[in-house]
Amino acid sequence: MTSMRKSFQNLMIILATQALLCSCIREKVKNPTIIAVPCEVKDTLTYQGQIAPILSQNCFPCHVYPGSGGINMDNFTDVKAVALSGMLVQSIIHDTTYVIMPPPPQKLLDSCDIKRIKRWIQTGCREY
Ligand code: HEC
Numbered sequence: 247m248t249s250m251r252k253s254f255q256n257l258m259i260i261l262a263t264q265a266l267l268c269s270c271i272r273e274k275v276k277n278p279t280i281i282a283v284p285c286e287v288k289d290t291l292t293y294q295g296q297i298a299p300i301l302s303q304n305c306f307p308c309h310v311y312p313g314s315g316g317i318n319m320d321n322f323t324d325v326k327a328v329a330l331s332g333m334l335v336q337s338i339i340h341d342t343t344y345v346i347m348p349p350p351p352q353k354l355l356d357s358c359d360i361k362r363i364k365r366w367i368q369t370g371c372r373e374y
Contacts, residue, residue: 280339280340280354280355280356280357280360281353281354281356281357282356282357283356283357283358284358285357285358285361287358287361287362287365289365289369290369290372291362291365291366291369291372292366292372292373292374293322293325293326293366293371293372293373293374294322294373294374295374296362296366297325297362297363297366298322298325300355300359300362300363301319301325302319302320304348304352304353304355304359305319305347305348306319306320308348315345317333322373326371329363329366329367329371330367330371334363334367335360335363335364335367338354338355338359338360338363339360340354
């Protein structure tokens, strides 16, 4: 009886340790650290001026038609639609319900580029 209780205790300890380990690992993958860099972000940003270069550098070639996951980033209309759906920002800020973009091991967007994309959306997704 005592030995059974003992092995039950051991089992619980093993399970608890594993649960702890798993949650740490998952946490790391789901919320990777965004690189913070100092920058000045203009008040008004345009797709042609600032946004397309960020996307072409970080999201091509996976999101040029026919893009991965059905997401195309090679033209203004498609990018605007992904932006307005909320998916664009949520994927680059690594919202836990979205797949991390760009996927590892590729470098994540830095804090400046994220700020630029957010401001572009907040100010109405201008093309020019
Ligand atoms: C190395 C290839 C690759 C790069 C680079 C890449 N993606 Fe993706 N992306 C994928 C794949 C593959 C999927 C489909 C993932 C899935 O459904 O599991 C995807 C899906 C997405 C989705 C849909 C996410 C969802 O959870 O449904 C968005 C939004 C997205 N990518 C945005 C971006 C943005 C923005 C960039 C650049 C900052 C980028 N991706 C860079 C491969 C890539």
